[in-house]
Amino acid sequence: MKEFEINLVPNQVSPLSLAYIGDAVYEVYIRSYIMQSVNMPVAKLHKEATRYVSAKSQAKIYHLIKDKLTEEETEVFKRGRNAHSYTSAKNADIIDYRISTGLEALIGHTYIKKDNERLSELISMCIEAANME
Numbered sequence: 599m600k601e602f603e604i605n606l607v608p609n610q611v612s613p614l615s616l617a618y619i620g621d622a623v624y625e626v627y628i629r630s631y632i633m634q635s636v637n638m639p640v641a642k643l644h645k646e647a648t649r650y651v652s653a654k655s656q657a658k659i660y661h662l663i664k665d666k667l668t669e670e671e672t673e674v675f676k677r678g679r680n681a682h683s684y685t686s687a688k689n690a691d692i693i694d695y696r697i698s699t700g701l702e703a704l705i706g707h708t709y710i711k712k713d714n715e716r717l718s719e720l721i722s723m724c725i726e727a728a729n730m731e
Contacts, residue, residue, distance in 0.1 A: 608674075608710040613681035616674070617699045620706025625651055627721045650728045653690035656698035662727035663720075671704055678703025 608616070628650045632643055649655055660675070667675065679700030686695050701724075708717045 604710060604712070606710045608707045611706075611710060613674075613677040613703045614683060614699070616704075616706035616710070617678050617681070617702040618706065619709060620678075620702035620704065623709045623717075624702060624705045624721070624724070628725075631721075631725055650725065653694045653698040655728060656701045656724075657690075657694035659724045659727040660697050660701045662730065663723045666723060667704075671708075674707045675700040675704045 625647075628647055629643070632646050632650075636643075636646070638646070650659075664672070664675075677700075679696045681699065681703070683695075683699060686692060690698070705717070705720060708720060
């Protein structure tokens, strides 16, 4: 069977599409991290994950890591944050929602670039920032 390969050019992908894939990638990393850290029922795992993946949490995380981003990463974040979405988060204000979209776009961009080392660094920074609360 042929191995699946991603053949996208990050700068040619819309910011909302970057956020779409970034949301999924971030969620997988966070769920994996939580499952390594604690042994609990799935419902409690889900609740624990919200400390990392909610729009409000991601906005706080961004403010704690933004000084560690490269110039390119900051530009990708801004593209995602400023993209006009027709949806909004259920439990977040519009500012937090846009900031979280920017962070997800950054994660998606890094994933599509196949820069696994930097992706791991970004996720680790996010986890560390979320655990500072």
